[in-house]
Amino acid sequence: MLCLIPLVIGSSFAFSKLTDNETVYELKSYAEAGQIVQEAFSSLRTVISFNGAKFEQKRYDKELGPTSWGGIRQGALFGLSEARGAAALVFRLIDEGKDESINxxxxxxxxxxxxxxxxxxxxxxxxxxxxxxxxxxxxxxxxxxxxxxxxxxxxxxxxxxxxxxxxxxxxxxxxxxxxxxxxxxxxxxxxxxxxxxxxxxxxxxxxxxxxxxxxxxxxxxxxxxxxxxxxxxxxxxxxxxxxxxxxxxxxxxxxxxxxxxxxxxxxxxxxxxxxxxxxxxxxxxxxxxxxxxxxxxxxxxxxxxxxxxxxxxxxx
Missing domain, CATH: 3.40.50.300 (P-loop containing nucleotide triphosphate hydrolases)
Incomplete structure (x- = not known):
């Protein structure tokens, strides 16, 4: 049982490292996308006069694109944690002793x-x-x-x-x-x-x-x-x-x-x-x-x- 402790600690450290990286990457992407929005709204008259709405929209979508994949990766990691927890309950139920008085x-x-x-x-x-x-x-x-x-x-x-x-x-x-x-x-x-x-x-x-x-x-x-x-x-x-x-x-x-x-x-x-x-x-x-x-x-x-x-x- 003790030999599993290093494996548990190592997997927990790796999991937290991955989630930290994904969170930092997601926040950075949102910050850059928010900066584009702030620039566009602060110079709204200029953007409209030069018909640049679609251009600014493409810039915004480009910055948000990577965040969607980051969310998918982060969701997959959290899903794997929740799946493991649910599986433990299922296996516990499977291994539970049968009540011989009920058939x-x-x-x-x-x-x-x-x-x-x-x-x-x-x-x-x-x-x-x-x-x-x-x-x-x-x-x-x-x-x-x-x-x-x-x-x-x-x-x-x-x-x-x-x-x-x-x-x-x-x-x-x-x-x-x-x-x-x-x-x-x-x-x-x-x-x-x-x-x-x-x-x-x-x-x-x-x-x-x-x-x-x-x-x-x-x-x-x-x-x-x-x-x-x-x-x-x-x-x-x-x-x-x-x-x-x-x-x-x-x-x-x-x-x-x-x-x-x-x-x-x-x-x-x-x-x-x-x-x-x-x-x-x-x-x-x-x-x-x-x-x-x-x-x-x-x-x-x-x-x-x-x-x-x-x-x-x-x-x-």
């Missing part, structure tokens, strides 16, 4: 049974889970929850309490640390992953707006919504006041993915859209096993049962 190939093997009756009771039995990158921070602790077939089950709690993690585990994005997840009394590992996910619909909480007006974004989920209904939903979502301050109010274009609006404004409009489609969501849940994740109790008042989470524990 991704087995998860995707088609030797599991294609069970048609997915619309059944979903039950978490004494579930414990922590993310692989944070093994010292449990996300779910001894969780036991049941979502009955054909009913709406709500999971509520503060941010980071484990609500969304339950859905990720149900979709088998992760495997539990301990405990069991069953559908219709059968372990979820007995179900084919592709077939399981084909029979599950997930509506994300990410506020995504389309490249249309605020009015159309709120109305998107309910095409026959009236102006009064849309404004009422906006008021409930605390969005009406700032919408009325926009240049064209409800007819203001939000831009692609709502780029013209702030993050908070997008969230308020997305919430108004969710409120305007609440009736449609209630209709879609009929006859299906539904799990709803929410922060606001008013959005889940029609749920058949409500589980309250706190720091990965079921508290009520």
């Amino acid at each position: 991704e190939e087995e998860v995707w093997e088609d030797n599991t049974e294609f069970i048609c009756n997915i619309n059944s009771d979903i039950e978490f039995h004494n579930f414990n889970f922590h993310y692989p990158s944070r093994k010292d921070a449990p996300v779910l602790r001894n969780l036991s929850v049941i979502a009955h077939a054909g009913q709406t089950t709500a999971l509520v709690g503060s941010r980071g309490c484990g609500k969304s993690t339950c859905i990720s585990l149900f979709l088998r994005y992760y495997e539990p640390s301990s405990g069991e997840l069953t559908i219709d009394g059968k372990p979820i590992t007995d179900y084919n992953v592709q077939h399981l996910r084909e029979n599950i619909g997930v509506v994300s909480q990410e506020p995504v707006l389309l490249g249309m007006t605020v009015y159309e974004n709120i109305r998107f989920g309910k095409s026959n919504a009236t102006q009064d209904e849309i404004e009422e939903a906006a008021r409930e979502a605390n969005a009406h006041n700032f919408i009325m301050q926009l240049p064209d109010k409800y007819e203001t274009l939000g831009g692609e993915r709502g780029v013209q609006l702030s993050g908070g404004e997008k969230q308020c409009i997305a919430l108004a859209r969710a409120l305007i489609v609440q009736e449609a969501l209630d209709r879609a849940c009929q006859g299906r096993t539904t799990i709803v994740i929410a922060h606001r109790l008013t959005t889940i008042r029609n749920a058949n049962q409500i589980y309250v989470f706190d720091k990965g524990n079921l508290v009520e």
